[in-house]
Amino acid sequence: MSTATMARSDTDIQRDVLAELAWDARVRASEVGVSVTGGIVTLTGWVDSYAKKWAAERIAHRVRGNRAVANDIEVRLPGTAERTDTDIATAASRALEWDAFVPVDRIQVTAGNGWLTLRGEVERGYQKRAAERALRRLTGVRGVTNLITVTPAGDLSxxxxxxxxxxxxxxxxxxxxxxxxxxxxxxxxxxxxxxxxxxxxxxxxxxxxxxxxxxxxxxxxxxxx
CATH class of the missing domain: 3.30.1340.30 (Histidine-containing Protein; Chain: A;)
Known part of the structure; x- marks a missing residue:
């Protein structure tokens, strides 16, 4: 019988997610709580950066048997990481300019309470992803909402x-x-x-x-x- 046809128990999935969190140096396993119901993994707890929250989600996704991941981790910035929205918006704009895969002239970024919102229009999905990726590790960012739309240059059925x-x-x-x-x-x-x-x-x-x-x-x- 193939692995795909063997249902993994919630306990097995939870154990493996916790082990994977402990294995990956980007996140401390003690910061993240893991529960699994019906194959759905829920992450809780708090971390000190949005980059860690994103990393924890990716770590959970790579564990075999999970059906989906709900990321309820809270970002609590330490005092040394607090930035004004003006500073965050400036840093975000520069990060987009430095990424060769981002058509910066087609994208607008807005900062509000440490949360960044991306808007605009690009021709390729990888450009949309690159724009978001460029902002995840910025100090002071609590989250990113990507509202960029993808519109191809030509017609494709x-x-x-x-x-x-x-x-x-x-x-x-x-x-x-x-x-x-x-x-x-x-x-x-x-x-x-x-x-x-x-x-x-x-x-x-x-x-x-x-x-x-x-x-x-x-x-x-x-x-x-």
Missing amino acids: EEDLKRDIRVALARRIDVDADLIEIDVAGATVVLSGEVRSWLAREEAERVAWAAPGVGEVELRLRLTT
């Missing part, structure tokens, strides 16, 4: 988009494209099926985001061996 993603997946050495199903609805791509490793899952996600006109990628991929 859903069938063409599905075909192009499948061809791109087939070129990847770490991804078994035959195990992945691709559905496209407007600007949203849904990847379902199976992958053989966490790295393959991440690679499949990157491929989908790189396609023109993709505004959202939903992963329903199960890990198998």
Whole structure:
């Protein structure tokens, strides 16, 4: 019987998430509480930066058997990390300018109570992601809301988009494209099926985001061996 068909218990998933948090040096396991119900992982507790909150979420996602992750971790900035919204907005603007993958002339950033909001329009999903990624590690940031829309330069049908993603997946050495199903609805791509490793899952996600006109990628991929 394959791993994909063997349901993991909530206790097993919780144990592995806690172990993974302890293994990853970016987050202290003592800062994060983990509960699992029906395969849904909920993270609680508090950390001193938004970067740590994001890292904890990514760590939980890579544990086999989880269906979804709810990130309820609170960001409590220490006094030394407090910044005015003006300082945060200035730092955010500079971070976007320094990222070669971000079309900074098409993006606006607003800071309010330490929370950054991105707006604008780009042609590729990876540009939307790059803009958010550039801001996560800034000191003083409590969170990021990404409202950037993705509008491709040319017309591309859903069938063409599905075909192009499948061809791109087939070129990847770490991804078994035959195990992945691709559905496209407007600007949203849904990847379902199976992958053989966490790295393959991440690679499949990157491929989908790189396609023109993709505004959202939903992963329903199960890990198998």
